[in-house]
Amino acid sequence: MSEEVSQATLLKELKKLIESSSLATARLIEAVSLNSQLASSTTPEMRELFTQWLNCVSGEVMNSIEEKGIICLEDISKNIGISETTTLSLLLYLQRQGAIIVKEVTIKKGRGENQELCHCLR
Structure with a gap:
């Protein structure tokens, strides 16, 4: 009986690992796709606009x-x-x-959300 329980536990853990890997892979694909989209949009005008924004917030x-x-x-x-x-990067x-x-630098416990993702769009 304990061998069956052990196998069931092992299968549950393996399933969790596969699901976790799937989610990580999906996030990686999403990030690569987004980076490709942004890179293809980098025109001289876009770089100039970003530079102006950076100068503005830096001035603040x-x-x-x-x-x-x-x-x-x-x-x-x-x-x-x-x-x-974004402020820290600035x-x-x-x-x-x-x-x-x-x-x-003062550090405190986070909120448990990836701060690199824009949660307002999801």
């Missing part, structure tokens, strides 16, 4: 720093109206450019 960050001195990721995100994930961009110095 720099203005906040000049006004307040030290600011936190959450405040920047709320003031500019972009996600914390701050890394500004640090690479030498415009800012990131001196401190």
Whole structure:
């Protein structure tokens, strides 16, 4: 009897593994497809628009720093109206450019959602 239970448990775990692999594969295919679509849309005009947007939001960050001195990721995100994930990428961009110095990072437990996905469109 215990061998039957063990086999049943093993089959359940194997089924979970297959389902998990299927979901991971589907996400990978979706990401590759989206990247291909975005890459094919990269025109000089699109790059210029992105550069203008980047300069605009970077300017907002720099203005906040000049006004307040030290600011936190959450405040920047709320003031500019972009996600914390996008804000973090922006701050890394500004640090690479030498415009800012990131001196401190505070980490807390997440919400359990992939922040790289736009949940508003799903």
